[in-house]
Amino acid sequence: METLLINNISEIKKSIKDWKKLNCSIGLVPTMGALHKGHASLIKKAKEMCDKVVVSIFVNPIQFGPNEDYDKYPRTIEKDKNLCEDIGVDIIFAPTPKEMYGENITLSNTELSFVCPPYNIVDCMCGKSRPGHFDGVATVVTKLFNIVEPNYAFFGQKDAQQLFIIKKFVKDLNINVEIIPCPIIRDYDGLAMSSRNTYLSEDERKRALTISQALKKIKSLYSNGITNANILFDTGISILDKNIELDYLEFRDFNTFEKVDKVKENTLVAIAAKVGKTRLIDNEIL
């Protein structure tokens, strides 16, 4: 089956309308493209659960800070299309920024409406070093939900804070989409799959591996009964390569997103760090 590549909103809405008439269930996998095995696992899950599957590919300008990698973020639409076709995706929705946000506007909150999840879960962790990032994510995800009207939307657990935030604003705003979290997919060497891994040199990749190793060690200590977050923190730090720049290593209750001193079931252990110029994140939910 051929995957349809659609760039404009009115066109995809026509397909959605036809599907709705036929009572098809619709799954949406929102991505920024540069698809890898992690995305593939989300798409496969969507295929299992839904009659029709849409993969959106959109490098969303409003979730990047002025000094971040918006311009150099990998764009590999031909390769992405092949991957989608292989899995049997019905539609790739790949709009331009102009199609999504209109012309001649600054993409700032003085001219655009934003969806703003609560500050207490937005201003910490990744949000602390990426101000405005999660408002940009929440806004584009809301737009995609309104355009595609999916029954289910699929998000990777690698972006754990994003996943928590999306579930929160979907609930707060009564959005009629069920969020399906999908487990982290790791490469052969344990590195969490990410489109940004392509930025890493061979040497950087070796150092980056200490992130997943630190998480693995924390998980194993927890399995052996150690629940003191300070002890687990120190162990994690001791495993991380000395030449990577730690942004955070945090322990949070994944039901409430509050920090915990004593680790328990459903505690999120999350790391963000810069390896060279590349910012990577990874986590485990215990």
Place this chain on the structure above:
Amino acid sequence: METLLINNISEIKKSIKDWKKLNCSIGLVPTMGALHKGHASLIKKAKEMCDKVVVSIFVNPIQFGPNEDYDKYPRTIEKDKNLCEDIGVDIIFAPTPKEMYGENITLSNTELSFVCPPYNIVDCMCGKSRPGHFDGVATVVTKLFNIVEPNYAFFGQKDAQQLFIIKKFVKDLNINVEIIPCPIIRDYDGLAMSSRNTYLSEDERKRALTISQALKKIKSLYSNGITNANILFDTGISILDKNIELDYLEFRDFNTFEKVDKVKENTLVAIAAKVGKTRLIDNEIL
């Protein structure tokens, strides 16, 4: 036909689902209750255009400031129900704040997700003296849209800034609802219908009438070719009762919401003023 009074979200969603199956078009008239002839005109318009009509009645706590009239805002559900029944409303949706926002939360943006329309149209006019007001409006309207999934939603032009803001975030977020603006309805003496008019003493009402009189005079001068906003402003001010406290008298392009020096077609002339303790608004679109 009896109007169904529904208080909880899951129950109204069942009715909506049934209607959608039957391919009914749905009209929503969002209100805070204390219904008057202005609301009645919106509801009648909805009846004309839609197979099914929902009137929501919800005094929305997150759009009131700490020193505003949330507690004393008139609540007249029995009278409202009669009015709705007379016009043939299918469902009144009257949730509690707890049903809409959950329990044990502060209703602030540290714990709740908000829809935030652009600052440049939110921080001026009514938004200037009511910080957070329009974020609260945008958030509750988005929630109601997601709950009721209307094809059309009806708003009065009396709240011109609100109308402009709702049209803006609906467009920005690709919300699938068509906004239908409805003209201002005036009482026998020219006062714009408002649930807050019940606050006015006889003497205050007399003074309040100078608001619509000022607008009428401005409109007539414009009809006679006067387009200089300063001149029209001065004339308006001269007509307003000296004992009412003017908040603003502004001239804005109703396509862009930018202030204008030279009045033309589609210019919004808007007044907000306090008469005694009661804040009133009124406007004309030229």
